[in-house]
Amino acid sequence: MELQLSTPALLFSAITLLMLAYTNRFLAIASLIRGLHKNYMEASNQEIIVEQIHNLRRRLTLIKNMQLFGVFSFLSCIICMYLLFRGYTMVANWVFVGSMLSLLISLGLSLIEIQISTKALNLELADMEEIFRKRSSGLDFIFKKDSKKDEE
Numbered sequence: 001m002e003l004q005l006s007t008p009a010l011l012f013s014a015i016t017l018l019m020l021a022y023t024n025r026f027l028a029i030a031s032l033i034r035g036l037h038k039n040y041m042e043a044s045n046q047e048i049i050v051e052q053i054h055n056l057r058r059r060l061t062l063i064k065n066m067q068l069f070g071v072f073s074f075l076s077c078i079i080c081m082y083l084l085f086r087g088y089t090m091v092a093n094w095v096f097v098g099s100m101l102s103l104l105i106s107l108g109l110s111l112i113e114i115q116i117s118t119k120a121l122n123l124e125l126a127d128m129e130e131i132f133r134k135r136s137s138g139l140d141f142i143f144k145k146d147s148k149k150d151e152e
Helices: 006-042 046-086 089-136 140-151
Strands: none
Touching: 006 046, 006 089, 046 089
């Protein structure tokens, strides 16, 4: 199979959208870190916040590497197109393989980052569920509803 100029060009739109998604994830993480910093300075229970900070630091490193491999894939596509244009098909094939491998690594890192993100959200949910269980234990929640009816 001979590689044509249009093949690496097809990856341009996919890689561009992927990089946009990675950038959005980075911006969301940056916003979380800023909010967490504010909570850390004000909170008395800082143990949970410290765990979240470690989690965000790992995610930030993964996103940086995702972006790095995505950019490398994008640059490799450009080099591959140039090599095809110049007629160096054998070298272009290898550069294209490198581009695809780089994209695969980037997607694999993205999958790992999604798993870590999901674990972090489950920690938050578990924390809130624990508070909810404490509030709903006993008969307090029944009397609170009755007291609201009495006020009307």
